[in-house]
Amino acid sequence: MATKNSYIPFSSIVVVVVMISCVNVSQFCYAQNVPIVKGLSWSFYDKSCPEAESIVRKQLKKVFKDDIGQAAGLLRLHFHDCFGCDGSVLLDGSASGPSEQDAPPNLTLRARAFEIINDLRARIHKKCGQVVSCSDIAALAARDSVFLSGGPDYPVPLGRRDGLTFATQNATSANLPSPRSNASVILASLETKKLDATDTVALSGGHTIGLSHCSSFTNRLYPTQDPVMDQTFAKNLKAVCPAATTNATTVLDIRSPDLFDNKYYVDLMNRQGLFTSDQDLYSYSKTKNIVIDFAVNQTLFFEKFFVAMTKMGQLSVLTGSQGEIRANCSVRNSDNKAYLASVVDEDGERLSAF
Ligand code: HEM
Numbered sequence: 001m002a003t004k005n006s007y008i009p010f011s012s013i014v015v016v017v018v019m020i021s022c023v024n025v026s027q028f029c030y031a032q033n034v035p036i037v038k039g040l041s042w043s044f045y046d047k048s049c050p051e052a053e054s055i056v057r058k059q060l061k062k063v064f065k066d067d068i069g070q071a072a073g074l075l076r077l078h079f080h081d082c083f084g085c086d087g088s089v090l091l092d093g094s095a096s097g098p099s100e101q102d103a104p105p106n107l108t109l110r111a112r113a114f115e116i117i118n119d120l121r122a123r124i125h126k127k128c129g130q131v132v133s134c135s136d137i138a139a140l141a142a143r144d145s146v147f148l149s150g151g152p153d154y155p156v157p158l159g160r161r162d163g164l165t166f167a168t169q170n171a172t173s174a175n176l177p178s179p180r181s182n183a184s185v186i187l188a189s190l191e192t193k194k195l196d197a198t199d200t201v202a203l204s205g206g207h208t209i210g211l212s213h214c215s216s217f218t219n220r221l222y223p224t225q226d227p228v229m230d231q232t233f234a235k236n237l238k239a240v241c242p243a244a245t246t247n248a249t250t251v252l253d254i255r256s257p258d259l260f261d262n263k264y265y266v267d268l269m270n271r272q273g274l275f276t277s278d279q280d281l282y283s284y285s286k287t288k289n290i291v292i293d294f295a296v297n298q299t300l301f302f303e304k305f306f307v308a309m310t311k312m313g314q315l316s317v318l319t320g321s322q323g324e325i326r327a328n329c330s331v332r333n334s335d336n337k338a339y340l341a342s343v344v345d346e347d348g349e350r351l352s353a354f
Pocket residue numbers: 069071072073075076079108109110177178179180186203204205206207209210211212213214215216252277
């Protein structure tokens with residue numbers, strides 16, 4: 001288990017959430033300003049798998065020592081899963097239909113992130129049995145990606161169950177906003193998930209780590225350069241992406257690409273945000289001052305990021321007896337059984353043929 005000391009930046013919040021006084025307002029249980037969906041809990045696996053969190057942290061420390069870039073891949077994976085945090089983004093499309101992995105915004109999710117989640121799942125299930133869901137593992141992996149990259153440590157409410165159905169390509173595309181959108185479109189999109197302007201600006205701070213492909217931002221370079229973009233920044237981007245379709249990547253946060261800090265907001269104030277959806281947060285009246293607040297106060301950003309991630313991490317979760325605990329994050333248990341059964345059948349046939 002991570003030391004309690006690592007929670008120091010959030011000690012006050014932790015105390016509050018641990019001593020939850022539960023007031024049921026519709027399906028929510030409010031702990032100060034962090035609402036918890038009924039069915040999730042801060043201590044969900046305390047009895048059934050107390051090692052779950054330490055297994056994730058210990059293993060990710062090793063993974064990130066080799067390649068800190070994987071932290072960004074895991075953080076983004078959780079975000080994509082979370083427009084319905086039920087692990088459905090993890091489902092392998094090939095098994096029984098188009099999955100979230102195959103929807104356009106997911107084309108650039110890192111394949112390695114899926115492998116890491118499956119590997120964590122194997123380690124946890126080996127220790128505790130099939131009791132921890134893939135969606136909870138993805139949520140914990142995202143938290144540890146933030147923390148191990150220099151960001152805040154924070155508690156994650158657990159108890160999510162894994163979905164039985166694939167999200168359709170259409171639903172996924174409609175849910176995930178485009179990097180070409182302006183701030184008012186991004187705000188409206190996240191507002192449908194009850195995420196407000198502060199949440200939206202804080203969550204966008206996830207772009208303080210990781211990479212982007214040229215195709216996600218070359219609309220700002222060609223055919224005409226976005227006048228808002230800093231000239232030197234634009235010149236350097238054009239060198240990385242000489243054409244709109246160049247297959248190359250560049251960092252999202254030029255000041256500290258691998259560090260989870262508030263420099264992303266400093267980038268925006270210097271017109272060095274990569275996507276329209278990033279840069280416009282500093283142009284738009286409803287979000288500009290939030291960008292400035294986070295740029296000058298990292299502690300404030302970390303606090304608001306925790307609140308927003310906790311909200312995002314509970315979007316349309318399955319709990320209780322809904323869904324399932326997948327034995328393999330890539331396939332539904334029913335498909336897994338069919339697969340195993342077919343292996344046994346073939347084996348049986350072969351044996352009977354002898
Ligand atoms: C607000 C709307 C958002 C839009 C439009 C957006 C868009 C994108 C795009 C286009 C990329 C680059 C993909 C590529 O070309 O390879 C990206 C990368 C990334 N995004 Fe977002 N994103 C949004 C919100 C978020 C949120 C909420 C988080 C997490 C809190 C997040 C975390 C990341 C990370 C970590 C990467 C880098 C991934 C890597 O290096 O593999 N994004 N995002």
